[in-house]
Amino acid sequence: MEPREFFIEDRLEKFRLKAFCNLGESGLSHFLLEEVMEMGQISWKDLSEIPLNDSPNQGSFALREAIADLYPGVSPGQVLVTTGTGEALYLAFHVGLTPKARVALIWPAFQALYEIPKMLGAEIIKVPHDRAFFASTWKEIDADLYIINHPHNPTGKTFLDPEWEAVLTHWKEEKKTVLFDEHYRFLPGSGSLGKTGVDPNYSFYGTGSFTKCFGVTGLRVGWLVAEEGFLKKARSFKDYLTHTVSPISERIALGLLKSKESFLPKIQNRVRENIQMFDSLWRDLPHVKSFVSPAGGLVGWLELEPGISSEIYADKLFEKTGVFVLPGSNFEEEGYLRIGFGEREEKMKEGLFRWKECTDLI
Ligand SMILES: Cc1ncc(COP(=O)(O)O)c(C=O)c1O
DSSP: OOOOOOHHHHHHHHHTTTOSEEOSOSSOOOOOHHHHHHHTTOOHHHHHTOOOSOOOTTOOHHHHHHHHTTSTTOOGGGEEEESHHHHHHHHHHHHHOOTTOEEEEEESOOTHHHHHHHHTTOEEEEEETTTTTSHHHHHTOOOSEEEEESSOTTTOOOOOHHHHHHHHHHHHHTTOOEEEEOTTTTOBSSSSSOOOOOBTTTTEEEEEOSHHHHTOGGGOOEEEEOOHHHHHHHHHHHTTTTOSOOHHHHHHHHHHHHTHHHHHHHHHHHHHHHHHHHHHHGGGSTTEEEEOOOSBSSEEEEEEOTTOOHHHHHHHHHHHHOEEOEEGGGGTOTTEEEEEOOSOHHHHHHHHHHHHHOTTOO
16 A cells, blocks of 8 residues: 655645745755854864765664753663654654554644554544643543654644643553654744653654754754664664665764754744744735744644635745745645745745735735
């Protein structure tokens, strides 16, 4: 069996490089290699001396150590470096799911979170985002695997602390298996690093990366965190797929993680300012109904007036203004647009101005 087409990808391929103002992507607008090397305190000499053999299959020890440091109680042996978070998810689902498993996740969702489980024969339980950030909701759902993507793509929602503590306690008591997709953890609403649910003492696994938050998606580095038995099986599966991650990507990843305190606050400020800018003027945009400011991450979910096709809206907006957004239909949820907040401030400002002025949009 194959997964269905990845709905967001065609549109991203078509528009991301052409858009005047890119609010369609879920990552920070990219940096150049030269800028990234400065951020990661890597010299050209460092780069030129990287041996181009295969990295260790599990990922270099130094990189796994830096990743493990992001999680309380996690050791480098419990980290597998992968080609993006996408591969980590693919491996986790193949290792962890049995056919007909019941998989519960926040809806709408990044498609790989349910499409791969579906392909493997799982039954998907969609938990609507307006109820998903309360512990009481999850207590009523009996599943074999819970997938918690927080901060959430596409709504930008996350859990308040008391709800978070209550739901973790519940899953621990019930000995449940949970996969936390924490791709946007470096962009919490406040503070420098968002909370994590990952805990290898329980079956609380994690997938993550820094690539979207740091503006370096082209590095294609992600990871899976799990107890050693699970991780060993995932590594063995990875040997058949991508086998190893490029040592160049791994070296740059290490530099970025080690020096993140020097550049991350600036990125976080930029994203928070973009969100504030959007929050202060979304009511002036044509044919929109509601918007809840994201509590974290890089994206938000804008509701359109009833009866408007999100695809037509997104197409016309691009045609008339050069502003690129993703239609809710790409998330199998009509009547919304997903807005990304990783664009450079000046472009975001000009893009929103053009959008606001576009009164003949529909
Ligand atoms: C929630 C979520 N998980 C996983 C991924 C896949 O990320 P990567 O590009 O690291 O493979 C994405 C990408 O948008 C995402 O939004």
